[in-house]
Amino acid sequence: MQQNQAALFVPIPCPRCGELCKVSSSTGDPRFMKRATKPSPKAMCATCAVTAFIKSVETFHHGIELNGVQMFLNPMVQEQFGKLLQGFGDATPGEIDWQRLVDNWELPVPGERGFGK
Numbered sequence: 001m002q003q004n005q006a007a008l009f010v011p012i013p014c015p016r017c018g019e020l021c022k023v024s025s026s027t028g029d030p031r032f033m034k035r036a037t038k039p040s041p042k043a044m045c046a047t048c049a050v051t052a053f054i055k056s057v058e059t060f061h062h063g064i065e066l067n068g069v070q071m072f073l074n075p076m077v078q079e080q081f082g083k084l085l086q087g088f089g090d091a092t093p094g095e096i097d098w099q100r101l102v103d104n105w106e107l108p109v110p111g112e113r114g115f116g117k
């Protein structure tokens, strides 16, 4: 199935944070955070996708409770997560805006009450 290349570069607002983002083609078949090839109410920007991923993995909750979400501003934490995320999804570490991740942490992710409001 061939996508219309021009359409891929139309920025669409992220349904969670409103940041303009682009749809693109997936580089493979990642387990999480597959790139959206067309706009969708659930196609979020990379930063929000990472947030949703982190929130969905219970293993991370304890560390966040202990250190606060500010822990993601620590470059060492960012590096560890960057490596981890590359193994899981299409997002590259450079696409993640960690400051925004922290700032928008409380915004609901898909599946949470109030998402997309």
Ligand SMILES: [Zn+2]
Residues within 6 Å of the ligand: 014, 015, 016, 017, 018, 019, 044, 045, 046, 047, 048, 049
């Ligand atoms: Zn977003």
